[in-house]
Amino acid sequence: MENRYQMPRGTFDLFDQDVIVWQKAEEIIREICALYGYEEIRTPVFEATEVFKGENDSSDMVNKEMYTFDDNGGRSMTLRPEGTKGIIRSFVEHKMFGSPDLPRKLFYIGPMFRYGRPQKGRYRQFHQFGVEAIGARDPLLDVETIALGWQIIKAMGISNVKVLINSLGDQPSRSAYRNALKQHFTPHLDELCPDCHRRLEQNPLRVLDCKVDRDRDFFKDAPSTTEYLNEESRNYFDKVLKGLDDLGIEYEIDTHLVRGLDYYTNTVFEVVPKDDDGQQSTIYAGGQYDGLVESFGGGDLCGFGFGMGLERTIALAKEQGGLQVEGKPVDVYVIAIGEVGDYGLRIAQRLRSEGISAVLDYTHRGMKGQFKAAERAQSRVIIIAGEDEVKNNTVNIKDTEKREQITVPSAEMTEKVCAILKGQEE
16 A cells, blocks of 8 residues: 655655764764853744845845745744844844853754755755854954864764865955956856846855856856955955964865855855865855844844754765764663563663663563563663562563573662673672
């Protein structure tokens, strides 16, 4: 019979060993974020559409990929396609800008949603880890944030990577560069894809991010950002590069790197494998945003952050032999023989209350079947109880490593099990 209930296209289920791998990756993220002074923030998976859709936004995410719907009250809502804007909304709404200790360092982990063509490493529901350091403008903060992500991927076992980095400059530098790009691409308007027609009017920097026309000769000849950096922006970028040098983080300057969202200024970066083929291989990426907090009503505060797609990162770590995990064995398997299941459950609960994992059979298998189940569960200890044990208030305890079995009063059970698990039994 055909199963008509299936996952939506562009989604996936996580279970068995895969869940343990993801848990390990998230554990690494939380531990390293704590080292850098980042605190977790959790925001709604849907927000008012205007949170994500700014005026004259040129990004493909906003124009093509958002899951937007009207709720029962007629309000336009959108499933979050990225993490930064929801964090900024929360930062402003809860007046975190009033903290005496800025920047406020926040990290998030959770599902995001974009309607695009599913492909390797790209899903319609995907999971993203990201950080935002809000309230300070300092090249060393840029470096520290990149280093945080660098330490995380190294801890996951990912190597042979590099940072692609560029500077868009401050607002005056960025404005001069936009004008230069518009002058460069306008004579080639007939050769540009329809999306780039829109991008050229809204934000000429986004033309450089085109996947359709990027190999054309006039793209390769496009002006570079570094030609239009003013002295202040150049000095800022030089300090970022020096900071990366000081920390031994390998980078390559890419003067056409602009990133896919409209709110970036100054430093932008992507971390990619050294053998990157240019096809959906970015591990984590981000940059500085100047003006985004103010657009939400939070004052003239700068921020720096990045996003890391967990599906792609975990897949790469596994390919390189990282994130190796084993299923955690059960401490105790309780075998109840006959109609003594309630006794077996009380035994299991006593063990669990002491922090000892315990499971028992609920499918009414015979003793042989339960022993096989205990073997599959890799239990260190097996406790066996039947009618005689119930009558005498005892249990049989089997040490599966030593293949030894003893009978003890029920009151001594926990102490004996703990000794076996700790390797202290005589």
